Amino acid sequence: MGEKNTLLEAFRQTNYRVVGHGNREIRMLKEALKEFDGDEESDIYGAGNIIEDFQNKLSEYLGKEAAVFFPSGTMAQQIALRIWCDHKGLKRVAYHPLCHLEIHEEDGLKELHHIEPILLADKDSVIQLDDIVNMKEDISCLLLELPQREIGGQLPDYETLEAISAYCREKGIKLHLDGARLFEILPFYKRSAAEVCRLFDSVYVSFYKGIGGIAGAILAGDEAFIKESKVWKRRHGGDLISLYPYIISADYFLTQRLDKMGQYYEGAKELAQLFNSCHAVSTKPMEPVSNMFHVHFNAPKEQLESNLIAIYEETGIGLTGYINETENGCTYEAAIGDQYALIPKENLQNIFRKLDERLKEINVRN
Amino acid sequence: MGEKNTLLEAFRQTNYRVVGHGNREIRMLKEALKEFDGDEESDIYGAGNIIEDFQNKLSEYLGKEAAVFFPSGTMAQQIALRIWCDHKGLKRVAYHPLCHLEIHEEDGLKELHHIEPILLADKDSVIQLDDIVNMKEDISCLLLELPQREIGGQLPDYETLEAISAYCREKGIKLHLDGARLFEILPFYKRSAAEVCRLFDSVYVSFYKGIGGIAGAILAGDEAFIKESKVWKRRHGGDLISLYPYIISADYFLTQRLDKMGQYYEGAKELAQLFNSCHAVSTKPMEPVSNMFHVHFNAPKEQLESNLIAIYEETGIGLTGYINETENGCTYEAAIGDQYALIPKENLQNIFRKLDERLKEINVRN
Numbered sequence: 001m002g003e004k005n006t007l008l009e010a011f012r013q014t015n016y017r018v019v020g021h022g023n024r025e026i027r028m029l030k031e032a033l034k035e036f037d038g039d040e041e042s043d044i045y046g047a048g049n050i051i052e053d054f055q056n057k058l059s060e061y062l063g064k065e066a067a068v069f070f071p072s073g074t075m076a077q078q079i080a081l082r083i084w085c086d087h088k089g090l091k092r093v094a095y096h097p098l099c100h101l102e103i104h105e106e107d108g109l110k111e112l113h114h115i116e117p118i119l120l121a122d123k124d125s126v127i128q129l130d131d132i133v134n135m136k137e138d139i140s141c142l143l144l145e146l147p148q149r150e151i152g153g154q155l156p157d158y159e160t161l162e163a164i165s166a167y168c169r170e171k172g173i174k175l176h177l178d179g180a181r182l183f184e185i186l187p188f189y190k191r192s193a194a195e196v197c198r199l200f201d202s203v204y205v206s207f208y209k210g211i212g213g214i215a216g217a218i219l220a221g222d223e224a225f226i227k228e229s230k231v232w233k234r235r236h237g238g239d240l241i242s243l244y245p246y247i248i249s250a251d252y253f254l255t256q257r258l259d260k261m262g263q264y265y266e267g268a269k270e271l272a273q274l275f276n277s278c279h280a281v282s283t284k285p286m287e288p289v290s291n292m293f294h295v296h297f298n299a300p301k302e303q304l305e306s307n308l309i310a311i312y313e314e315t316g317i318g319l320t321g322y323i324n325e326t327e328n329g330c331t332y333e334a335a336i337g338d339q340y341a342l343i344p345k346e347n348l349q350n351i352f353r354k355l356d357e358r359l360k361e362i363n364v365r366n
Numbered sequence: 367m368g369e370k371n372t373l374l375e376a377f378r379q380t381n382y383r384v385v386g387h388g389n390r391e392i393r394m395l396k397e398a399l400k401e402f403d404g405d406e407e408s409d410i411y412g413a414g415n416i417i418e419d420f421q422n423k424l425s426e427y428l429g430k431e432a433a434v435f436f437p438s439g440t441m442a443q444q445i446a447l448r449i450w451c452d453h454k455g456l457k458r459v460a461y462h463p464l465c466h467l468e469i470h471e472e473d474g475l476k477e478l479h480h481i482e483p484i485l486l487a488d489k490d491s492v493i494q495l496d497d498i499v500n501m502k503e504d505i506s507c508l509l510l511e512l513p514q515r516e517i518g519g520q521l522p523d524y525e526t527l528e529a530i531s532a533y534c535r536e537k538g539i540k541l542h543l544d545g546a547r548l549f550e551i552l553p554f555y556k557r558s559a560a561e562v563c564r565l566f567d568s569v570y571v572s573f574y575k576g577i578g579g580i581a582g583a584i585l586a587g588d589e590a591f592i593k594e595s596k597v598w599k600r601r602h603g604g605d606l607i608s609l610y611p612y613i614i615s616a617d618y619f620l621t622q623r624l625d626k627m628g629q630y631y632e633g634a635k636e637l638a639q640l641f642n643s644c645h646a647v648s649t650k651p652m653e654p655v656s657n658m659f660h661v662h663f664n665a666p667k668e669q670l671e672s673n674l675i676a677i678y679e680e681t682g683i684g685l686t687g688y689i690n691e692t693e694n695g696c697t698y699e700a701a702i703g704d705q706y707a708l709i710p711k712e713n714l715q716n717i718f719r720k721l722d723e724r725l726k727e728i729n730v731r732n
Contacts, residue, residue: 027404029395029611038393042580071437075603108601112478208537214408215606235474236602237441240581241574245395245611 007321010309014318016347018271021212021337028214029049029245031348042242047228050244054251055218062203063194064220068229070246071238073180073206076219077143079232080202082113084174088158094118095143096127098150100178102258105359112236126156129163132173142168145178146196147185152284152294152333158189165199166217177203183258184210184290187265201225207250210264210291212337213255216246221252258276260338267336274348278356280329280363291339297323301330315351317343373687376675380684382713384637387623387703394580398618408608412596418608420617420711421584428569429560430586434595435613437604439546439572440471442585443509445598446568447582448479449591450507450540457481458640459582460501461509463489466544478602480677481732484554492522495529498539511544512562513551518650518660518699531565543569549624550576550656553631567591576630576657577623578703582612626704628659633702640714644658644722646695646729658701667696673724681717683709 006015012023043051051069059067072074078101085091095101097119101109109115118139120131126148144164147153156164168175177200186193197203202221207213219229233239268288275281280298297304301323312318320332371379378389399519409417417435425433444467451457461467463485469476475481484505486497492514510530513519520529534541543566552559555724563569568587573579587597599605634654641647646664667689676685686698 024408024608025404026399026402026406026408026610026614028408030402030404032394033399036392036396038391038396040392042390042392042394044390045674070603072603074600074605074607078603094586105603106597106600108603111601118381164726191676214611215608231472235477236470237436237438237444237471237474237604238602239440240438242581244392245580248392 005309005313007305007309007323010312011318011321012124014312015316018343018348019320019334019336020339022339024214028253029249030210034212035247043244043247045239046233054247057251058205058218059269061193062158062205062218062220064197064203066226067218067220068226068233069243069250070217070233071215071240071243071246073100073178073193073204073217074108075233075236075238076204076217077101077106077176077178078109078113079229079236080176080204080219080221080225081109081115081141081143081167082232083228084168084176084201085113085115087159087174088140088141088172090138091110091115091145092118092137092139094132094139094140094246096121096145096148097123098148099143099145100149100180101143103150113284126151126154128156128166129160131168132164139173141174141176144200145177145180147181147290147292148210149181149292153181153287153288153290153292155185155188155289158191161196163328165208174201176200179203180206181209181290181292183203184292185263185265187262188289199362207246207254210261210335210337211250211253212214214246214249216243216250229264243360257338261291263341264336267291267340268293268334271334271336271340271364274352279353279359280309281355281359289311289339292333294331295320296326296329296331299359300330301325302329303362307355307362311351311354314354315347317351319351319355369677371675373671373675373689376678377684377687380678381682382709383684383705384709384714385686385700385702386705388705390580394578394619395615398580398615401729402614408678409610409613411605411607413633416613420440420613423617424584425572425586427559428584428586429558429565430563430569431588432592433584433586434599435609435616436583436599437581437584437609437612439544439570439583441599441602441604442570442583443467443544444471444475444479445595445602446542446570446585446591447475447481447509448586448598449478449594450542450567451481452610453540454506456504456506458484458503458505459499459507459509460484460486460505462487462493462514464514465509465511466515467509469516470726481514490517492517492520492712493530494522497532498530498533498725505539507540507542509542509544510566511546513547513656513658515547515658519547519550519654519656519658520651521554521655524557527562527565538644540567541585541653543567545569546572547575547656547658548659549627550630553628554655569688571723573612573620576627576701576703577616577619579619580612580615582609582616583647623704629658629707630702633651633657633706634659634700637700637702637706640718644718645725647721647725649700657703658699660697660699661686662695662726663694664695665725667691669728670696673721673728677717677720677724680720681713683717685717685721
């Protein structure tokens with residue numbers, strides 16, 4: 001008797017996948033290095049052409065005076081908030097309850113920087129202007145994450161963003177952008193990165209989400225802010241003697257994929273519609289505003305998994321390699337990348353017909 | 367009229383160099399990646415074969431229960447000291463006045479961890495047992511750096527090391543090894559890494575000094591300590607989604623160079639002797655106990671530089687690309703690597719004859 005596939009194994013065996021750029025394999029680095037002879041000199045503790053050129057390229061793209069390359073966004077953002085708090089002499093900031101710094105960093109902001117976060121807004125919604133206006137406490141800095149990843153990738157409308165920016169400026173509150181997925185929202189906002197970043201005092205972007213690089217981040221802002229961030233980068237242990245493996249690959253995949261964000265956004269809208277047309281499935285947001293969304297199944301996890309495995313084996317197309325249980329059923333996060341466009345349209349329609357049928361059956365039985 | 371070379375430019379134009387492994391170029395990474403097809407999966411946030419295998423390999427080599435790969439020693443060591451301080455409930459440690467944490471980390475230990483360091487010993491000597499016994503304050507942890515890099519790479523004798531280890535164990539003081547250059551001292555001590563590390567509760571080693579890799583560090587210790595270090599690694603922003611570029615190259619160059627440490631040590635002794643045979647030059651230590659030593663010239667910087675440039679141009683052999691001014695003249699740090707063995711012995715004798723002659727002349731004129 002053969003062993004049954006797990007959902008992950010079945011997903012890995014598919015020929016086509018609706019999500020992602022493909023497996024994160026070493027070939028990504030080999031590919032990024034191809035155009036280099038090998039003679040090129042490593043950066044050295046933050047200096048040298050490779051790092052300085054990339055930092056200049058990004059500061060220009062983001063419309064900021066300066067930028068610094070960090071090994072991680074976790075490091076970059078704790079440091080950004082710390083600098084703003086030091087400037088104001090007040091160790092208090094505000095952000096969404098599901099902010100990365102609140103739930104994914106083992107409380108680094110508190111343990112290392114002793115900064116107190118005020119949690120704004122309902123955890124199921126994005127932050128609105130009223131949430132900030134109604135804040136009792138004074139803060140040094142407000143962090144906005146665009147889009148709000150943990151709730152499916154939701155965005156405030158642009159007027160709200162502008163109003164929040166103006167209000168913060170008026171009140172002497174610094175505004176920091178968690179732009180882990182900034183590139184991915186520009187098609188929806190129909191604005192350039194520099195335009196959006198103009199609303200913010202400091203900005204962080206990532207190179208391994210929609211861009212699909214290996215690792216690394218950029219922190220951008222005014223000259224004084226960036227100069228200070230380099231001191232903290234050393235303190236945190238992030239001023240590596242050589243960061244070029246991440247810089248070179250960030251540059252390579254940025255060049256490859258920056259102009260595909262519109263394609264990913266359209267793909268996300270299309271895929272979300274296919275999910276929403278199925279029995280017992282809904283997406284959040286209903287209509288994506290980036291390359292991502294969350295899929296919510298009103299079905300028990302185990303039953304859904306075995307049905308998905310069957311669909312993958314029948315069609316050779318994978319929807320996801322994992323499913324998380326929720327109160328009402330289960331969920332997963334879809335992020336559209338290069339893989340989506342490779343799927344023939346009829347096959348896509350077919351897989352959702354099968355999914356719909358199977359979900360109907362699950363509901364009839366339950 | 368042609369522009370005169372700077373010392374660095376002249377050094378870079380030499381065919382042979384007494385120090386180092388060669389320029390830090392991108393080819394180092396391309397070389398390390400050659401044996402990989404590209405199908406191999408990246409590590410992911412500290413998990414996966416690439417990272418786990420390497421961590422196991424190193425913990426075994428160092429004779430410790432467990433190990434974790436860090437992007438930098440700066441991060442690894444602040445975290446090691448923090449954990450030991452938390453265990454004892456006392457935020458005080460002790461180390462040498464020229465400890466890396468004291469002079470090269472923008473006070474990260476104090477700014478992030480609020481740990482107070484007691485500075486032991488004269489800054490020109492290594493720490494001795496009496497320095498610890500005579501300490502007034504209680505501490506959680508003592509950090510020993512072997513060899514003491516900032517004073518030329520000096521070592522206590524092994525009996526002293528054993529006595530310090532026993533004393534700390536008796537007094538409930540944890541002992542941490544700054545082993546940035548641990549591999550390099552094993553030939554002198556004639557002991558394995560595991561033997562030396564047995565004296566210590568925690569150990570840090572580096573992969574881009576004598577090993578000549580690209581970046582990265584290992585922190586090793588008991589299971590509980592290592593488990594805690596992973597939480598702090600995340601807090602510090604060091605739990606990168608992918609660390610394999612550094613891990614793969616660390617492994618590659620470790621395999622290449624670990625067994626050459628004896629050769630580098632012998633080369634260092636030989637080269638130091640050549641320097642010491644010259645007029646107005648001395649090395650510290652007089653006889654190296656690792657692959658490194660500091661060269662002290664009793665001569666003014668500018669005059670020495672122009673003489674060195676002339677020697678490089680005459681012989682095609684480079685001694686150093688920089689010289690730092692001191693009270694009594696100038697100095698540079700020599701670290702023997704792969705390059706030294708490539709120099710024909712007669713050429714080496716020749717260059718020191720020329721150096722000796724020129725130094726005699728400088729002294730006659732001054």
